[in-house]
Amino acid sequence: MRHSVYRIAAALAAAIFFSAAYAAEPAKPGLPSLQHPIEDLKPAAMLKLGKTADWVDVTPSAIWVGASGGNAVHAIDPATRQEIAAVPLPGEACAGLSARDGALWVPLCGAGDARGLARIDLPSRSLTRVLPFGPEEEGGVAAGSGFVWIVTGERQLLQIEAASGKIRRRIVLPPKSFNPLLAENSLWITNFGGNRLIRLDPRSGKILGSTPTGPSPRFLTAGAGSIWTLNQGDGSVTRIDAKTGSPLATIALGVPGHGGDIAFGDGKVWVTMAGVPLTAIDPATNQPVSQWVGSGGDSLKVDAGVIWLTDYHGGTVAAIPDPLR
DSSP, rough: OOHHHHHHHHHHHHHHOOOOOOOOOOOSSSSGGGGEGGGGSSSSSEEOOOOOOEEEEEEOOOOOEEETTTEEEEOOOOTOOOEEEEHHHHHHHEOEEEHHHHHHHEESSSGGSSSEEEEEEETHHHHHHHEEEOOTTOOEEEEEEEEEEEEEEETEEEEETTOOOOOEEEEOOOSEEEEEEETTTTTEEEEETTTEEEEEOOOOEEEEEEEESSSEEEEEEEEETTTEEEEEEEEEEEEETTOOOOOOEEEOOOSSSSOOEEEEHHHHHHHHEEEEEEEEETTTTTTTEEEEESSSSEEEEEEEEEEEEEEEETTEEEEOOTOOO
């Protein structure tokens, strides 16, 4: 009888242990019913650029990607998918890129002169200037209509004359505002700390209003008449009407975390996050339609039916034909 009691007690203890261990196991990220291995996607090209690869932008003649380990931005021919230039930088490309009006603007991190805002001349693919305006971490830059906008420390949004590099206007933002986007005749800025998207008049700098989003919005994109924010707090995406500023939907993707990116292209919204390198959203239904899990991911852009997706830790960028075409 004592042996039976011991066996029962031991079995109960084991059951409690395994139940606790199971309960403590974190939920798998993403949307399991929509998931496929990232290995199912077959890149048309894969380029090794550096120790890390991050931040992508597209021009008609090149795909531009930042890389560390020999800090530079790399130009890739979208037709041949071969590297055609590497422009050395004095610091690391550490925030979103913006190509407009013949220049690529690259926020740089580092100490002293390494920190700033680099201007790359697109025709010559050469560094022409570094302005002394450093970015916020995981921030970005917006360019257009002769100006460049960047959020720096102390809650300041700088409006900079692209030709002279002079500050035209300083605008005080709510705390923890990070990424600007010029789209639909407005300047949009994610307010990570307030769970909102701020809208400004790019001509006057006047704040026109703000819209609630999911928790901790960081990155954003424009498409289908809307602004889309990637909310790092819960890994959701919020859709906002670009004309009215009204929220239209918040779409659960289950991809919370540091980093990541969002882009519109080929009629879809694309999201990347470490562990879940790619998710596709259909704007017609505001629903995710497919998700790929595995290693890689962190930044992306879409051009002519090709997804340019970086693997941050692998230091690579992959050209992936749209798998939903």
